[in-house]
Amino acid sequence: MNKIRVTKNFEFEMAHALHNYDGLCRNLHGHTYKLSVTVIGNTILDEDSKKLGMVLDFGLLKTIVKQNIVDIYDHSVLLSDKEDTEYFEKEKMLFKRTHIVDFQPTAENMVIHFAKTLKALLPENIKLFSIKLHETTNSYVEWYEEDQ
Ligand SMILES: [Zn+2]
Numbered sequence: 636m637n638k639i640r641v642t643k644n645f646e647f648e649m650a651h652a653l654h655n656y657d658g659l660c661r662n663l664h665g666h667t668y669k670l671s672v673t674v675i676g677n678t679i680l681d682e683d684s685k686k687l688g689m690v691l692d693f694g695l696l697k698t699i700v701k702q703n704i705v706d707i708y709d710h711s712v713l714l715s716d717k718e719d720t721e722y723f724e725k726e727k728m729l730f731k732r733t734h735i736v737d738f739q740p741t742a743e744n745m746v747i748h749f750a751k752t753l754k755a756l757l758p759e760n761i762k763l764f765s766i767k768l769h770e771t772t773n774s775y776v777e778w779y780e781e782d783q
Pocket residue numbers: 651660664665666770
């Protein structure tokens with residue numbers, strides 16, 4: 636068997652604020668997030684398959700990540716449910732694309748959340764290998780299945 640890792644890169648703009656944090660990130664601010672999703676599987680050996688020689692179609696991985704992560708979080712605001720969320724609900728024009736989550740919206744917690752989402756959606760025989768999320772050019776977090 637030929638185990639191969641397949642990666643797609645994505646980018647999205649998102650604002651967040653870290654609840655009760657003792658630094659500047661307590662304030663609402665934004666990032667251009669750079670996301671890399673890597674899956675692992677065996678190459679398809681069936682000569683009759685339209686996907687011969689692939690682990691999975693790059694296009695399928697793109698669709699899964701785009702529909703379930705990028706399209707949801709791009710140009711949105713991610714906030715902890717510990718914030719005073721009434722304000723955001725009242726200011727609907729400004730905060731239409733707001734996600735109130737039950738976790739502190741750090742890059743670390745975002746990759747944990749993304750891993751859970753993607754693991755439920757990947758085709759059988761394809762395993763999530765890792766997720767890398769750049770919050771800035773110099774700062775990123777990584778989630779690896781083998782670390783869990
Ligand atoms: Zn930030």
